Amino acid sequence: MNLKKMVGIQAASYVKDGMTVGLGTGSTAYYMIEELGRRVKEENLSIVGVPTSFASREQAQELGIPVKTIDEVQKVDVTIDGADEIDKNFNGIKGGGAALLFEKVVATYSDHTIWIVDESKMVQTLGKFPLPVEVVPYGEEQLFRLFKEKGYNPTFRMATETEKKVTDCGHSIIDLHLETIENPEALATELDQLVGVVEHGLFLNIVETVIVGRTTGAETIEAIR
Structure with a gap:
């Protein structure tokens, strides 16, 4: 059973006609976008997608989902995205796909945020x-040195053995x-205050609904705030 596909399809059912939808990034969000594309084609679903990465934008466009940037819409009705870890307080780490900046911007202007994960992502x-x-x-090397001094065990994300990974924003x-x-x-407060840090992958007090793919089926959990 493909747990990622299961929760992706389940999450897409939250999307209704006329909605503006934040389209997440990553292997789980991929299936959600695929399902929305199917509904647009087969059910004449009318939505506007706000992609959180160039990759998600390209996928949506190929499927016939109309897309706009976050600055071209008033707000986002619902954003559906994956997460790399979710703790017992419904805080998360995101950014494994290097799209954390766009993801956090879109989530910030969303009325409702849904995370879709397989059960391995749920942690204490x-x-x-x-x-x-x-x-x-x-100044990135200075920040790297600072993180090393703090004992944070930093590594640069690499695209190849010799080239650093570059985000959609060139960071x-x-x-x-x-x-x-x-x-x-x-x-999060410490990182927010460091000059040269654009964003970090701590997503705190952002999600309202988590859909967890388990071998027994999809479990929907409403976050308690």
Whole structure:
């Protein structure tokens, strides 16, 4: 059973005619976009997609889903996206697909946010998955040195053995290998205040609904705030 496909299709059922929909990025969101494309074609579903990456935009356009940027819409009715980890407080780490900046912008202007994951992404405490920090290239080595001094075990995200990964905005990503994040709020505040950090992968108090793919079926959990 493909758990990612199962939750992707399930999440697409939240999308109704006339909605503006944030289209997430990654292997799970891929199936959600595929399902929306099917509904547009077979059910004449009328929606506008707001992609969170160039890859999602290209996929949506190929499927015939009309797309706009976040600046071309008033707001987003619902955003459906994947996550790399979700803890017991419904905070998450995102950015494994290097789209964290666009993902956080779109989620910020969404009335409702849904995360779709397989059961392996549900954890007690965040941090086993490396925390992405998107940084401007100018001064990135200084930030890397700072993270190293703090014991955050940083590594640059690489596209090849010799070339750094570049985001859709032209930035670099430093992954912090923390193992456990005891206080996500404090770490988010610390990273927000560092000059040269554009965004980080801590998504706190953002999600309302989580759809978890389990071998027994899809489980929908409403976040408690």
